[in-house]
Amino acid sequence: MPTTPASTRLQEVRTRIDAAVAQAGREASSVRLLAVSKTFPATAVAELAACGQREFGENYVQEGIAKIDALSSVQPPPRWHFIGPLQSNKTREVAARFDWVHAVDRLQIAQRLSAQRPPTRNGLPLAALQVCLQVNISAEASKSGVAEADLLPLAEAVASLPNLCLRGLMCIPAPSQGLVAQRLPFARLRELLEDLRRRGLGLDTLSMGMSDDLEAAVLEGATIVRVGTALFGARPQRSEAG
Numbered sequence: 001m002p003t004t005p006a007s008t009r010l011q012e013v014r015t016r017i018d019a020a021v022a023q024a025g026r027e028a029s030s031v032r033l034l035a036v037s038k039t040f041p042a043t044a045v046a047e048l049a050a051c052g053q054r055e056f057g058e059n060y061v062q063e064g065i066a067k068i069d070a071l072s073s074v075q076p077p078p079r080w081h082f083i084g085p086l087q088s089n090k091t092r093e094v095a096a097r098f099d100w101v102h103a104v105d106r107l108q109i110a111q112r113l114s115a116q117r118p119p120t121r122n123g124l125p126l127a128a129l130q131v132c133l134q135v136n137i138s139a140e141a142s143k144s145g146v147a148e149a150d151l152l153p154l155a156e157a158v159a160s161l162p163n164l165c166l167r168g169l170m171c172i173p174a175p176s177q178g179l180v181a182q183r184l185p186f187a188r189l190r191e192l193l194e195d196l197r198r199r200g201l202g203l204d205t206l207s208m209g210m211s212d213d214l215e216a217a218v219l220e221g222a223t224i225v226r227v228g229t230a231l232f233g234a235r236p237q238r239s240e241a242g
């Protein structure tokens with residue numbers, strides 16, 4: 001854990017986002033900060049929530065649910081995003097406990113999430129699960145994400161599922177140095193989103209940018225940046241896949 005207080009780290013990240021938003025000539029409210037809390041304890045999440053951070057991203061199902069339970073009395077309630085790769089045997093828990101899923105890249109996973117999304121939670125009507133499709137934007141570097149050529153049919157199929165709301169696209173580009181190189185894959189994801197919108201899909205979300213490249217992502221239109229290290233400190237190495 002860094003010794004810098006959570007409030008300072010949060011302010012530093014917000015300042016970076018604000019500067020990029022201003023440089024891009026965008027509205028400050030057009031970019032949401034998703035705090036990626038994977039591997040960090042619920043106490044660290046609660047600390048950031050107490051500073052006003054509302055949205056949290058988790059990569060591992062059981063770890064994420066443990067934190068959702070631990071923070072269940074926090075007001076206003078945090079919004080939980082599942083951002084990791086999702087296996088079909090974990091869809092039921094994700095559909096029940098999370099509000100967003102960012103890394104959908106197969107129709108079968110989307111169908112299961114839709115079928116398993118409960119109509120209520122704690123006795124209250126539950127909104128559709130908000131979903132982004134992960135695009136394999138650096139084709140050589142990554143095994144996850146839908147190929148660009150398969151994106152349109154997948155998006156159309158997912159958009160038609162009853163208990164999902166398809167919001168947009170997400171990517172994790174191969175790491176690169178410097179603003180110019182970092183912007184290229186984000187620009188490509190923006191073009192892909194614009195193309196889907198021209199085809200009539202009502203999408204509004206680009207989930208892109210992390211601690212090292214959030215400025216490049218905001219300059220290319222990110223609406224959600226997913227930030228872990230800059231908020232919580234360096235993560236221990238971890239190998240769990242679920």
Ligand SMILES: *Cc1c(COP(=O)(O)O)cnc(C)c1O
Binds near residue numbers: 084210211212227229
């Ligand atoms: C871990 C993770 C992040 C956060 O990365 P940092 O470099 O620590 O900011 C963002 N998105 C996804 C999908 C992740 O797995």
